Amino acid sequence: MRVRRATPPPHTPRDVKRVLPVHNADVATVFEEIADLLEIENANPFRVRAYRNAARLIGDLNRELSDMLAGGADLTELPGIGADLAGKIQEIVTTGKSAMLVKLRKRTPPALIELLKLPGLGPKKVKTLYQELDIHSIEQLARAARDGRIRNVHGFGARSEAKILEAVAAQAGSAGRFKLAAAAQYAERLVAYLKAAPGVSRVIVAGSFRRCKETVGDLDILVTAKRAAPVMERFVSYDEVAEILAQGTTRATVLLRSKLQVDVRVVAEESYGAALHYFTGSKSHNIALRKMGQEMGLKINEYGVFRGKRRIAGATEESVYASVGLPYIEPELRENRGEIEAARGGRLPKLVEFGDLRGDLHAHTRATDGRNTVREMAEAAKARGLEYLAITEHSRRLTVARGLTPQRLLAQMDEIDRLNAELKGVTLLKGIEVDILEDGALDLPDDLLGRLDVVVAAVHSRFDLSRDKQTARILKAMDHPHFSILAHPSGRLIEQREPYDVDMPRLIRHARERGCFLEINAQPDRLDLLDIYIQMAKEEGVLLAVSSDAHSVQQFDYLRFGIGQARRGWLEKDDVVNTRPLKELRALLSRTL
Numbered sequence: 001m002r003v004r005r006a007t008p009p010p011h012t013p014r015d016v017k018r019v020l021p022v023h024n025a026d027v028a029t030v031f032e033e034i035a036d037l038l039e040i041e042n043a044n045p046f047r048v049r050a051y052r053n054a055a056r057l058i059g060d061l062n063r064e065l066s067d068m069l070a071g072g073a074d075l076t077e078l079p080g081i082g083a084d085l086a087g088k089i090q091e092i093v094t095t096g097k098s099a100m101l102v103k104l105r106k107r108t109p110p111a112l113i114e115l116l117k118l119p120g121l122g123p124k125k126v127k128t129l130y131q132e133l134d135i136h137s138i139e140q141l142a143r144a145a146r147d148g149r150i151r152n153v154h155g156f157g158a159r160s161e162a163k164i165l166e167a168v169a170a171q172a173g174s175a176g177r178f179k180l181a182a183a184a185q186y187a188e189r190l191v192a193y194l195k196a197a198p199g200v201s202r203v204i205v206a207g208s209f210r211r212c213k214e215t216v217g218d219l220d221i222l223v224t225a226k227r228a229a230p231v232m233e234r235f236v237s238y239d240e241v242a243e244i245l246a247q248g249t250t251r252a253t254v255l256l257r258s259k260l261q262v263d264v265r266v267v268a269e270e271s272y273g274a275a276l277h278y279f280t281g282s283k284s285h286n287i288a289l290r291k292m293g294q295e296m297g298l299k300i301n302e303y304g305v306f307r308g309k310r311r312i313a314g315a316t317e318e319s320v321y322a323s324v325g326l327p328y329i330e331p332e333l334r335e336n337r338g339e340i341e342a343a344r345g346g347r348l349p350k351l352v353e354f355g356d357l358r359g360d361l362h363a364h365t366r367a368t369d370g371r372n373t374v375r376e377m378a379e380a381a382k383a384r385g386l387e388y389l390a391i392t393e394h395s396r397r398l399t400v401a402r403g404l405t406p407q408r409l410l411a412q413m414d415e416i417d418r419l420n421a422e423l424k425g426v427t428l429l430k431g432i433e434v435d436i437l438e439d440g441a442l443d444l445p446d447d448l449l450g451r452l453d454v455v456v457a458a459v460h461s462r463f464d465l466s467r468d469k470q471t472a473r474i475l476k477a478m479d480h481p482h483f484s485i486l487a488h489p490s491g492r493l494i495e496q497r498e499p500y501d502v503d504m505p506r507l508i509r510h511a512r513e514r515g516c517f518l519e520i521n522a523q524p525d526r527l528d529l530l531d532i533y534i535q536m537a538k539e540e541g542v543l544l545a546v547s548s549d550a551h552s553v554q555q556f557d558y559l560r561f562g563i564g565q566a567r568r569g570w571l572e573k574d575d576v577v578n579t580r581p582l583k584e585l586r587a588l589l590s591r592t593l
């Protein structure tokens with residue numbers, strides 16, 4: 001295996017700049033950083049918000065900006081994108097850089113940029129720490145937290161100090177992981193590119209990506225082809241490769257410009273199933289299966305299943321499992337959490353599929369912090385084959401999202417009645433994402449909640465309550481006669497905010513007693529409820545709602561990640577409320593209301 005650094009091909013003249021493809025995720029990252037740095041400078045909050053909103057919009061677009069620009073699209077037609085932002089997008093897409101970001105970085109102390117990378121520390125807090133405690137690095141931050149100096153700074157306390165220590169430790173342990181949805185963007189283009197190599201028959205992403213883990217460390221891609229050499233050549237000359245870390249005859253590892261690492265292996269057709277099984281993992285599932293094989297006198301590795309020197313299986317994953325007497329186990333289950341025992345006992349779940357979904361029970365519109373109208377959301381849901389959609393805006397307490405007052409909610413309910421009279425093939429449900437207040441009360445009057453089809457309730461404040469108080473708060477909310485679904489039950493934001501401290505098993509048991517539901521929120525940075533608790537909820541007989549929490553028409557696409565998460569929690573079609581036809585769903589909901 002040869003190790004080398006990427007150098008420009010010798011035939012490229014020095015003065016000809018290679019224009020690299022820039023993905024939407026890259027543009028969004030630039031805009032997020034601009035917003036952070038502007039915020040540190042106390043820039044006009046509207047300006048900061050314009051960049052943040054643009055970053056979100058771009059992150060959700062289902063077309064690449066580079067393709068749109070190449071096709072002559074006018075970016076100012078996108079909501080919230082004016083001439084200035086359109087110009088900045090064009091600059092980033094064509095040059096890969098932003099002059100404004102370069103300037104901002106120059107005038108921001110480097111320490112602040114480093115601290116900003118820490119999950120949970122926004123621009124305001126970073127600035128305070130820098131000014132009050134003269135903290136210049138993550139190490140100094142960790143020391144100040146350990147010495148108990150942070151709790152005395154205005155706006156911080158003992159709990160936030162502990163959180164900072166946790167965040168420092170978490171960052172050390174999770175450095176460089178990618179959220180599943182972002183990894184998917186990078187994976188899709190690369191897979192299409194590899195498929196076009198001469199003699200290639202299959203290209204598949206294995207590893208944690210195939211298991212639909214919420215974050216992935218790197219991509220593990222398997223290829224079957226007539227010959228390996230052309231595949232290797234094509235892979236290492238992919239235009240997004242920043243560095244070639246290793247290159248051999250049948251495998252290579254590169255680092256993409258996005259910092260995502262990718263392994264590609266070319267395997268023989270007869271070993272395809274064994275290799276796919278091996279590289280899909282998880283490691284502990286593999287080890288358990290290999291042990292089972294050993295007990296039967298078999299050797300299982302990435303080349304096949306062998307009895308002595310004789311290969312007895314390996315062309316398909318089914319054949320690998322069959323060699324130890326097991327049925328096929330779906331990738332999302334392969335975490336060594338009981339799936340092998342379930343397979344042996346004939347108790348494997350028949351996992352829910354994307355096509356089983358009939359509706360979506362959590363979505364926002366322009367009335368609050370969404371970007372599309374109710375009508376646009378309804379039509380987009382219908383276009384994706386959904387039969388019903390609940391509109392669930394924020395309630396008044398959430399002022400940053402322009403939460404609805406009773407009057408505004410009533411107006412929206414009238415609008416929904418009018419639209420339902422007119423729309424064909426999709427039914428709108430009246431709902432709300434009501435805030436669970438600190439004392440467990442809901443943020444809108446009972447009589448109003450009682451007139452809705454679905455009441456989604458969520459914690460958006462006081463994430464810092466003690467375990468007892470947080471648990472009591474949510475239990476009380478669940479006891480509310482109009483409570484239907486607990487939204488994003490843990491409150492975590494992946495790599496940014498830990499779940500709040502709560503007795504989740506207790507909430508799950510209470511949901512069963514109350515007959516209400518828990519949400520699997522499909523937003524890429526939430527994927528909340530967590531898989532182990534989904535499995536626990538299912539065992540308790542609690543139904544779950546797989547919800548997009550869409551803030552725009554594009555975000556219905558996130559439902560596929562919600563389904564991935566549901567499958568990691570062993571859910572079958574019947575465990576998911578929104579696989580039910582509307583009539584059945586209404587009956588289930590009316591039991592909660």
Ligand code: DGT
Nearest residue numbers: 207208216217218220278279280281282283286287
């Ligand atoms: P990641 O990349 O950290 O999100 O997680 P994975 O699961 O993709 O792990 P990765 O990329 O290190 O390796 C891919 C798969 O290869 C892994 O899921 C199982 C398999 N594998 C890696 N190392 C070992 C090993 O030492 N023993 C066995 N049995 N399998 C391994």
Ligand code: CA
Nearest residue numbers: 207208218219
């Ligand atoms: Ca991996």
Ligand code: CA
Nearest residue numbers: 218219220263
């Ligand atoms: Ca790997």
